[in-house]
Amino acid sequence: MIHQFPVRVYYEDTDMGGIVYHANYLRFIERARSDWVRGIGVDQNAMREAGLIYVVRRIEADYLAPAKFDEELLVTTRMHKVTPARMTLQQEVSRAGQPLFRAEVTIVCMTTTGKPARLPAEIRALM
Amino acid sequence: MIHQFPVRVYYEDTDMGGIVYHANYLRFIERARSDWVRGIGVDQNAMREAGLIYVVRRIEADYLAPAKFDEELLVTTRMHKVTPARMTLQQEVSRAGQPLFRAEVTIVCMTTTGKPARLPAEIRALM
Amino acid sequence: MIHQFPVRVYYEDTDMGGIVYHANYLRFIERARSDWVRGIGVDQNAMREAGLIYVVRRIEADYLAPAKFDEELLVTTRMHKVTPARMTLQQEVSRAGQPLFRAEVTIVCMTTTGKPARLPAEIRALM
Amino acid sequence: MIHQFPVRVYYEDTDMGGIVYHANYLRFIERARSDWVRGIGVDQNAMREAGLIYVVRRIEADYLAPAKFDEELLVTTRMHKVTPARMTLQQEVSRAGQPLFRAEVTIVCMTTTGKPARLPAEIRALM
Numbered sequence: 353m354i355h356q357f358p359v360r361v362y363y364e365d366t367d368m369g370g371i372v373y374h375a376n377y378l379r380f381i382e383r384a385r386s387d388w389v390r391g392i393g394v395d396q397n398a399m400r401e402a403g404l405i406y407v408v409r410r411i412e413a414d415y416l417a418p419a420k421f422d423e424e425l426l427v428t429t430r431m432h433k434v435t436p437a438r439m440t441l442q443q444e445v446s447r448a449g450q451p452l453f454r455a456e457v458t459i460v461c462m463t464t465t466g467k468p469a470r471l472p473a474e475i476r477a478l479m
Numbered sequence: 480m481i482h483q484f485p486v487r488v489y490y491e492d493t494d495m496g497g498i499v500y501h502a503n504y505l506r507f508i509e510r511a512r513s514d515w516v517r518g519i520g521v522d523q524n525a526m527r528e529a530g531l532i533y534v535v536r537r538i539e540a541d542y543l544a545p546a547k548f549d550e551e552l553l554v555t556t557r558m559h560k561v562t563p564a565r566m567t568l569q570q571e572v573s574r575a576g577q578p579l580f581r582a583e584v585t586i587v588c589m590t591t592t593g594k595p596a597r598l599p600a601e602i603r604a605l606m
Numbered sequence: 607m608i609h610q611f612p613v614r615v616y617y618e619d620t621d622m623g624g625i626v627y628h629a630n631y632l633r634f635i636e637r638a639r640s641d642w643v644r645g646i647g648v649d650q651n652a653m654r655e656a657g658l659i660y661v662v663r664r665i666e667a668d669y670l671a672p673a674k675f676d677e678e679l680l681v682t683t684r685m686h687k688v689t690p691a692r693m694t695l696q697q698e699v700s701r702a703g704q705p706l707f708r709a710e711v712t713i714v715c716m717t718t719t720g721k722p723a724r725l726p727a728e729i730r731a732l733m
Numbered sequence: 734m735i736h737q738f739p740v741r742v743y744y745e746d747t748d749m750g751g752i753v754y755h756a757n758y759l760r761f762i763e764r765a766r767s768d769w770v771r772g773i774g775v776d777q778n779a780m781r782e783a784g785l786i787y788v789v790r791r792i793e794a795d796y797l798a799p800a801k802f803d804e805e806l807l808v809t810t811r812m813h814k815v816t817p818a819r820m821t822l823q824q825e826v827s828r829a830g831q832p833l834f835r836a837e838v839t840i841v842c843m844t845t846t847g848k849p850a851r852l853p854a855e856i857r858a859l860m
Binding site: 495496497501502503505506509527532534536538540541542545591593 | 668
Binding site for chain 3: 362363386387390395396397420422
């Protein structure tokens, strides 16, 4: 699957270097993941009430070129691998086709009390 | 009571204007409030497990002068008024005695299910 | 003029109370202002290169009801008053018609070196 | 060299999972880097006026255990490698000796107009 998600750069995203603050790319790609799981029918509010949350386990991120205020960016998300215990996604932030940021993100499932959990089978099926 | 709390300005706090992003002053003064209630012996984690959280009800804020990267600021918090239903605090962010930001903040207590609640008497006594 | 701008609530916007962190409403309404000025043809990047930035001078904000993860909110912005020196906007964040947050925001114009400036006449004309 | 920097967890750092939002660890370790370079005598404001900024080029991050509101964390930073073109740092966030987050961060130097630059020799000497 490939999922695409637009992000506009606002004042809050920039820093005094005049570019997007590096940590904010993680916020951009997390919005894309939430949009994607909502789109395939996963209700994260319901999951959480049932005691399960998604947690980022590992991120490898490369910053290729800076983004600036008011630019419209595109987050492209590709499922790389999914097992009962974890999923790995490849995510890229680009502007007009130019890649600015690339990350490989490993997500695991946890109980809200902090214990490791399996990704629910019906959710893995949706993916 | 008067409470003082130092805040250093980091990259994350600035925006492309080269100054502290306006919304971040609310984060600075909230840190000061948390530091203050911890200091007088209120455990917000325990309160929350007991089903109560503090919620901001109203803020009046004046931005007097900008702050910049790496500056050391001071948040001064004064309790203005406390009733069973709410408390009002006056908070100021200054740099070397120059006021940069002033706010009057009204805090109420809520249950974690979203209902209004009284400030616990033992907490009002601490204040 | 009335301007409307949708905002989705993401993980980054919430806090451990399970609701939108109070300072983040200021980010939401700033996005709406940037979207509005872009829409009427003001280029904030060009303004800044010409040495002018918009700065928040005062905010009066009321928090009426909490917003939660994944909800779709609407920011409604009304120009209240504009003079050569400042403009005042009334902004509301609502969910399905229910107001959650209301603010009156006073904006002034400043040079990038920190001096007060007049709102450019062509920009006031656009407004 | 080894640099240590304390971080307190505030409301703003948490998300509705009740734990520190994953992107915020990048803010924590960036504060530690800024504190470290200030401590060895590098003035990032002066560098920037001279047209140079530090930019994150790559991050590999592992999330080992969650942190919660009000906890006091420690960021430990170790210089791993420095060349004229880049430096690599190993950074860890821990709580009472328990590692919660580990990252390897590659930093490069850029001109404020976006071109690659060498790390200034006097700064490399300080490191």
